[in-house]
Amino acid sequence: xxxxxxxxxxxxxxxxxxxxxxxxxxxxxxxxxxxxxxxxxxxxxxxxxxxxxxxxxxxxxxxxxxxxxxxxxxxxxxxxxxxxxxxxxxxxxxxxxxxxxxxxxxxxxxxxxxxxxxxxxxxxxxxxxxxxxxxxxxxxxxxxxxxxxxxxxxxxxxxxxxxxxxxxxxxxxxxxxxxxxxxxxxxxxxxxxxxxxxxxxxxxxxxxxxxxxxxxxxxxxxxxxxxxxxxxxxxxxxxxxxxx
Amino acid sequence: xxxxxxxxxxxxxxxxxxxxxxxxxxxxxxxxxxxxxxxxxxxxxxxxxxxxxxxxxxxxxxxxxxxxxxxxxxxxxxxxxxxxxxxxxxxxxxxxxxxxxxxxxxxxxxxxxxxxxxxxxxxxxxxxxxxxxxxxxxxxxxxxxxxxxxxxxxxxxxxxxxxxxxxxxxxxxxxxxxxxxxxxxxxxxxxxxxxxxxxxxxxxxxxxxxxxxxxxxxxxxxxxxxxxxxxxxxxxxxxxxxxx
DNA sequence: CGGACTGTTGATCGGTATCAATGCTCGTGG
DNA sequence: CCACGAGCATTGATACCGATCAACAGTCCG
Numbered sequence: 001x002x003x004x005x006x007x008x009x010x011x012x013x014x015x016x017x018x019x020x021x022x023x024x025x026x027x028x029x030x031x032x033x034x035x036x037x038x039x040x041x042x043x044x045x046x047x048x049x050x051x052x053x054x055x056x057x058x059x060x061x062x063x064x065x066x067x068x069x070x071x072x073x074x075x076x077x078x079x080x081x082x083x084x085x086x087x088x089x090x091x092x093x094x095x096x097x098x099x100x101x102x103x104x105x106x107x108x109x110x111x112x113x114x115x116x117x118x119x120x121x122x123x124x125x126x127x128x129x130x131x132x133x134x135x136x137x138x139x140x141x142x143x144x145x146x147x148x149x150x151x152x153x154x155x156x157x158x159x160x161x162x163x164x165x166x167x168x169x170x171x172x173x174x175x176x177x178x179x180x181x182x183x184x185x186x187x188x189x190x191x192x193x194x195x196x197x198x199x200x201x202x203x204x205x206x207x208x209x210x211x212x213x214x215x216x217x218x219x220x221x222x223x224x225x226x227x228x229x230x231x232x233x234x235x236x237x238x239x240x241x242x243x244x
Numbered sequence: 245x246x247x248x249x250x251x252x253x254x255x256x257x258x259x260x261x262x263x264x265x266x267x268x269x270x271x272x273x274x275x276x277x278x279x280x281x282x283x284x285x286x287x288x289x290x291x292x293x294x295x296x297x298x299x300x301x302x303x304x305x306x307x308x309x310x311x312x313x314x315x316x317x318x319x320x321x322x323x324x325x326x327x328x329x330x331x332x333x334x335x336x337x338x339x340x341x342x343x344x345x346x347x348x349x350x351x352x353x354x355x356x357x358x359x360x361x362x363x364x365x366x367x368x369x370x371x372x373x374x375x376x377x378x379x380x381x382x383x384x385x386x387x388x389x390x391x392x393x394x395x396x397x398x399x400x401x402x403x404x405x406x407x408x409x410x411x412x413x414x415x416x417x418x419x420x421x422x423x424x425x426x427x428x429x430x431x432x433x434x435x436x437x438x439x440x441x442x443x444x445x446x447x448x449x450x451x452x453x454x455x456x457x458x459x460x461x462x463x464x465x466x467x468x469x470x471x472x473x474x475x476x477x478x479x480x481x482x483x484x485x486x487x488x
Numbered sequence: 489c490g491g492a493c494t495g496t497t498g499a500t501c502g503g504t505a506t507c508a509a510t511g512c513t514c515g516t517g518g
Numbered sequence: 519c520c521a522c523g524a525g526c527a528t529t530g531a532t533a534c535c536g537a538t539c540a541a542c543a544g545t546c547c548g
Contacts, residue, residue, distance in 0.1 A: 064385075066385060066386075066389045068389065068393050068394070068475055069475035069477075070475065072393050074388060074389045074392045074393050076385050076388055076389075087374075087378065088378045088381060088382060091371075091374060091375050091378045092375070092378050092379065092382065096382055096385065096386075097385055116371070119367040119368075119370055119371050119374075120367045123363040123364045123367065123370065124363075126363055126367065126370055126371075126374070127335075127360070127363050127370075129374070130331075130335060130363075130370070130373070130374045130377065131335050131336070133374065133377050133378065133381065134331065134332045134335045134336050134377065135336065136381065137332060137377065137380065137381050137384065138332060138336065138340055140381065140384045140385070140388065141308075141310060141320050141340065141341055141384070142310075142340075143388060144318060144320055144384065144387060144388055144391065145310045145312065145318045145320075147388065147391050147392050147436070148318045148391050148435070148436030149312050149316050149318050149436055150312070151535075151536095152535075152536065183493085183494065183495085184494075184495065185494080185495095191392070192391070192392030192393055193536075193537090194536075194537060194538080195494085195495080196495090196496085196497090196536085196537080196538080196539095197535090197536055197537075198495095199494095199495060199496060199497085200496085200497085200536090202495095203495095203496080203497095231312055231313035231314065233313075395503075396503075396504070427525085427526065427527090428526075428527065429525095429526080429527095437504075437505090438504070438505060438506080439526085439527080440504085440505080440506080440507095440527095440528085440529090441503090441504055441505075443526095443527060443528060443529085444504095444528085444529085446527095447527095447528080447529095
């Protein structure tokens with residue numbers, strides 16, 4: 001497959017480098033080291049190692065995860081197109097989580113040591129990176145609230161609504177439905193539940209005609225009711241407003 | 245109380261601006277808008293509002309929190325001296341969490357609109373800010389792992405070890421003991437448990453001679469055993485290593 | 489056809505929540 | 519100085535959510 005030129009970056013209309021100036025684009029292009037293609041289920045970055053690269057997701061889904069000493073997996077966050085992977089590592093040194101592909105992915109590759117150059121030479125890009133990091137932290141905050149306080153049914157509903165909105169913001173939804181490349185086990189690992197219980201909660205949500213998730217397709221049957229049940233406050237996927 | 249000059253910042257020897265050059269210090273001083281003193285239990289920043297300031301904690305403890313629709317409180321993170329408050333807000337616009345003081349606090353006040361200036365004029369400070377944000381995200385990751393996967397006893401032990409290490413890194417520990425300005429209810433709200441259950445777990449930890457927390461004083465009676473029980477992997481409070 | 493992975497359903501067990509009562513400390517006002 | 523109430527911690531009894539264990543069905547793929 002041929003490499004995509006930054007000038008034609010398919011993400012432009014959605015996210016990170018949204019209203020980039022031509023000058024900025026050239027600058028980014030100069031730092032792009034290549035393109036990485038990985039298969040579904042492969043792990044890009046391993047907990048405990050130190051990677052020399054960071055990536056921007058061009059297409060495909062992934063998740064960040066950590067494992068406990070007794071081997072259980074916690075999914076921290078889902079990674080979608082436009083997201084930046086590896087900033088923590090680039091800045092702090094060592095990975096403390098893994099990143100695993102859920103689907104085949106294409107990623108832009110940058111080098112860790114260039115991060116400093118970016119901060120020095122192109123503050124607006126540095127700002128964009130920090131913006132991304134803040135957005136991710138905000139998602140983590142929401143997740144923690146959900147995992148800490150809610151009952152299983154609410155957690156599942158909340159996650160489904162959240163993922164639907166993220167997919168929709170990327171143009172991946174058709175009406176009230178979208179594709180989620182997840183198994184019920186992934187959902188369980190993200191919420192701190194067992195796959196068994198997730199199964200029960202999903203059938204319950206379907207029986208109540210709120211949310212249906214079958215064969216990799218998520219459908220919001222009654223969004224209003226689902227929001228009411230879960231207490232979801234749809235953060236309408238904040239657009240970047242540079243201070244500038 | 246008289247205002248502290250940046251040149252004599254008591255935090256220098258610990259954190260954020262660790263090896264700042266004189267030039268940097270002058271730069272920071274130019275941005276310092278004042279000093280804020282707040283009482284214990286007052287809320288600095290309110291969820292849902294938009295604040296024009298960000299703060300660096302000079303002294304005192306606080307916590308970040310969110311509330312569910314049904315009124316339950318989740319503590320996301322504890323805030324200690326050297327931490328930056330309000331970066332998310334400054335960058336994303338609106339607060340989605342509150343910050344509440346646990347003790348009397350002194351804070352350095354900066355203005356939100358100056359953040360962009362910092363990125364433009366002093367990349368190494370911008371980098372420091374992003375470094376802080378990454379560190380915080382890493383703590384959130386750990387918390388999520390703990391809240392999601394562990395049993396109550398482990399969660400409590402984990403949090404106690406974590407807070408002890410953070411306090412120690414700030415020179416607030418004497419031997420194997422340190423002061424924690426928390427109630428058991430705070431611990432419960434941070435871990436997604438009830439105060440009743442936290443009480444039981446703490447007495448259990450004390451009876452097993454692992455960890456004791458009484459009258460605001462935390463003592464590690466048997467650190468090795470506590471680590472083994474909880475699976476704590478002491479991240480030895482990473483020092484900032486600038487890429488530079 | 490057979491195995492691997494995923495999802496479903498049932499039975500049982502355990503960890504925490506919930507509800508409730510009591511004790512303790514401390515600050516306040518009579 | 520004592521009485522009182524507020525906030526915090528402890529302890530017990532009970533209920534329930536979700537984990538665990540287990541069996542089985544559907545799908546995909548070699």
